[in-house]
Amino acid sequence: MSRRMLGVLCLGLMLCACATGVVAESDTAQTHPAVEKPATVTAEQWGSDPLPIPEERKHEPKFITIHHAGADWKAGSDPYEKIRNLQAWGKKSVEDGGKDWPDLPYHFLISPDGRVFEGRPVVYEPETNTNYGVRSHIGVQLWGNFETQRISPQQVASAVRLVAWLSQEYGVGDDLIRGHRDMAEGTSCPGMDLYRYLEDGQFLGWVNQIRAGETPVIDLGPALEDGPTERIPLPE
Numbered sequence: 001m002s003r004r005m006l007g008v009l010c011l012g013l014m015l016c017a018c019a020t021g022v023v024a025e026s027d028t029a030q031t032h033p034a035v036e037k038p039a040t041v042t043a044e045q046w047g048s049d050p051l052p053i054p055e056e057r058k059h060e061p062k063f064i065t066i067h068h069a070g071a072d073w074k075a076g077s078d079p080y081e082k083i084r085n086l087q088a089w090g091k092k093s094v095e096d097g098g099k100d101w102p103d104l105p106y107h108f109l110i111s112p113d114g115r116v117f118e119g120r121p122v123v124y125e126p127e128t129n130t131n132y133g134v135r136s137h138i139g140v141q142l143w144g145n146f147e148t149q150r151i152s153p154q155q156v157a158s159a160v161r162l163v164a165w166l167s168q169e170y171g172v173g174d175d176l177i178r179g180h181r182d183m184a185e186g187t188s189c190p191g192m193d194l195y196r197y198l199e200d201g202q203f204l205g206w207v208n209q210i211r212a213g214e215t216p217v218i219d220l221g222p223a224l225e226d227g228p229t230e231r232i233p234l235p236e
C-alpha cells in the first residue's frame with residue numbers, strides 16, 4: 001500500500017465530528033501530587049518542519065479524542081519516518097494529493113513500543129476533512145489498525161500516562177475523554193481492540209491510578225471473540 005493510501009486511510013478515519021460537549025467536573029483529586037509530563041520525542045527531535053499556523057486557529061482544549069492510524073503497522077516500520085511522511089504528505093497541496101495542512105493533524109502520536117511523539121502544538125486546533133469542527137479537541141493517535149491488530153501493552157500504558165497528564169493540564173473532564181467513534185458517525189476509529197478499554201472503563205481506571213500516584217498494571221486480557229488476535233509488531 002502506498003504512503004498516500006495509508007494517509008488517506010488514516011485521515012478517513014479521523015474525521016471528527018464534535019459532539020456537543022457537556023462541561024464536566026474533573027475527577028482529579030487535589031490531594032495527589034501532580035502528574036508529570038511523560039517523556040516525549042519532541043517535534044524538534046524528530047525533525048518536524050511545519051508551516052506557520054494562523055493565529056485564528058488557536059483554540060482552548062476541552063476534549064481528548066483517541067484515534068488509531070487505521071492502517072496496519074508493518075514490522076520494520078520506523079516511527080520517525082512515519083511521522084515525517086505524514087507531515088510532508090499533509091503539507092502538500094490538494095492538487096498534489098495532499099491536504100494543504102500546515103502541520104500534522106494530531107497533537108500526539110504513539111508508537112507500538114510506547115514512544116510518544118509530539119505533533120502539532122496543542123494550542124492549535126487539529127485538522128479534519130469534514131464540516132464538523134474539531135476545535136477544542138486534543139488529538140491523540142496510536143499507530144496501527146486495531147480492527148486487525150492487537151494493541152501492545154506499552155502503547156496503552158503510554159496513552160494512559162499521556163491522557164492523565166493532558167487531562168490535568170487542560171482540565172478535561174473524564175466524560176470528555178473519548179474515542180473518535182464516540183464523536184463521529186461512520187467510523188470504527190480507534191478500532192475495536194483499543195476502543196474496548198475505553199468502553200468498559202478500564203482505560204479511565206488506569207488513568208485514575210496514575211492520578212493517584214500509582215503505576216497501573218496494564219493487563220489487556222484475552223483477544224475479543226470477534227476481534228484481532230495478532231499483536232502489533234514493535235519497531236526494532
Ligand SMILES: [Zn+2]
Nearest residue numbers: 014067180189
Ligand atoms: Zn480517528
